[in-house]
Amino acid sequence: MERLYNFSAGPAVLPREVLEQARDELVNWQGCGMSVMEMSHRGKEYMGIQAQAESDLRELMGIPANYKVLFLQGGASSQFAMVPMNLLRGKASADYLNTGEWSKKAIKEAKKFGAVNVVASSEDRNFSYAPTQDAWKMDPNAAYLHYTPNETIGGVEIFWTPIIGDVPLVADMSSTILSRPIDVSQFGVIYAGAQKNIGPAGLTLVIVREDLIGQVVAGTPTMFDYKTHSENESMYNTPPTYGIYIAGLVFKMLKAKGGLAAMEKTNRIKAGLLYSYLDATDFYNSPVERGNRSLMNIPFTLKDSALDEEFLKGAKARGLVQLKGHRSVGGMRASIYNAMPVEGVQALVDYMKEFEKTRA
Numbered sequence: 576m577e578r579l580y581n582f583s584a585g586p587a588v589l590p591r592e593v594l595e596q597a598r599d600e601l602v603n604w605q606g607c608g609m610s611v612m613e614m615s616h617r618g619k620e621y622m623g624i625q626a627q628a629e630s631d632l633r634e635l636m637g638i639p640a641n642y643k644v645l646f647l648q649g650g651a652s653s654q655f656a657m658v659p660m661n662l663l664r665g666k667a668s669a670d671y672l673n674t675g676e677w678s679k680k681a682i683k684e685a686k687k688f689g690a691v692n693v694v695a696s697s698e699d700r701n702f703s704y705a706p707t708q709d710a711w712k713m714d715p716n717a718a719y720l721h722y723t724p725n726e727t728i729g730g731v732e733i734f735w736t737p738i739i740g741d742v743p744l745v746a747d748m749s750s751t752i753l754s755r756p757i758d759v760s761q762f763g764v765i766y767a768g769a770q771k772n773i774g775p776a777g778l779t780l781v782i783v784r785e786d787l788i789g790q791v792v793a794g795t796p797t798m799f800d801y802k803t804h805s806e807n808e809s810m811y812n813t814p815p816t817y818g819i820y821i822a823g824l825v826f827k828m829l830k831a832k833g834g835l836a837a838m839e840k841t842n843r844i845k846a847g848l849l850y851s852y853l854d855a856t857d858f859y860n861s862p863v864e865r866g867n868r869s870l871m872n873i874p875f876t877l878k879d880s881a882l883d884e885e886f887l888k889g890a891k892a893r894g895l896v897q898l899k900g901h902r903s904v905g906g907m908r909a910s911i912y913n914a915m916p917v918e919g920v921q922a923l924v925d926y927m928k929e930f931e932k933t934r935a
């Protein structure tokens with residue numbers, strides 16, 4: 576079977592050229608006589624792979640020297656706890672913006688460690704938009720402000736960076752990282768599970784400003800302290816070596832393709848194909864407010880939800896898979912991360928038009 580167009584929200588599509596290089600090197604990496612999976616994480620070959628991955632990521636994202644890059648495990652979900660454990664720093668409460676299912680989970684976890692002040696919420700309209708900063712009720716004494724720049728489930732993206740003075744800004748970038756350039760220096764912590772736009776599941780990326788490290792809540796387990804990992808170059812224990820290797824191949828490929836500005840250009844073309852069609856028809860609907868429409872995760876509904884199953888079946892027959900929407904939104908969701916080619920999105924739009932013509 577030829578490769579399918581995989582619109583899964585995560586684990587998600589990976590670049591074909593990366594998979595092919597990994598295949599070519601799988602059994603015997605660059606003539607060293609073993610697979611990357613079999614290497615000691617303290618050996619010179621593997622240490623070189625990890626150092627190169629970090630330096631390519633730093634270059635891609637323009638990560639300033641006073642930020643640490645940590646390659647961890649436990650998923651973005653573990654960061655829901657690690658962020659308060661590391662960043663409360665003796666303060667009583669933290670600010671959270673609530674824009675969807677992932678924000679809610681982060682808030683729930685943070686409440687185990689301190690008070691949470693929800694600065695604003697879009698739950699009133701089923702998380703179909705993001706409240707603008709003028710509507711936020713911030714606490715000037717907050718330990719940090721946490722938000723989710725792209726809600727993977729709702730497809731709600733925030734394209735501006737909050738300006739919040741001295742309060743460290745923390746962002747769960749799981750589904751938006753590497754999709755467009757950002758100014759890292761405006762953030763205290765950025766974290767992301769790898770399985771959306773970076774690499775395979777099992778690797779979690781944390782980018783943290785150095786001055787925020789080293790003041791954990793008493794009783795924090797060693798493994799949950801950013802300091803443990805920053806002092807040991809993410810090698811306090813065995814890092815997820817193969818995931819880091821694949822991520823490194825992705826970083827190298829993104830650099831070769833012109834970096835994040837080039838990614839944004841292509842991502843806007845891809846999302847534009849889908850949104851402009853959704854706007855041109857009544858047969859399908861986008862539930863998200865225009866200014867917050869995600870470039871990466873695009874939910875849409877059929878006017879007649881009784882046709883959902885038939886739509887999915889027809890899509891699958893054309894090699895367009897994983898389009899079923901999350902149960903909280905219903906309908907469909909097309910996740911179109913960096914590795915989804917323009918042709919995949921075009922094939923989806925062509926199918927949607929055809930389906931509309933025969934069923935409208």
Ligand SMILES: *Cc1c(COP(=O)(O)O)cnc(C)c1O
Nearest residue numbers: 650651652677727747749750768
């Ligand atoms: C997928 C996702 C998570 C959860 O990631 P895990 O790595 O599975 O823990 C958290 N936040 C966002 C925005 C996500 O998209």
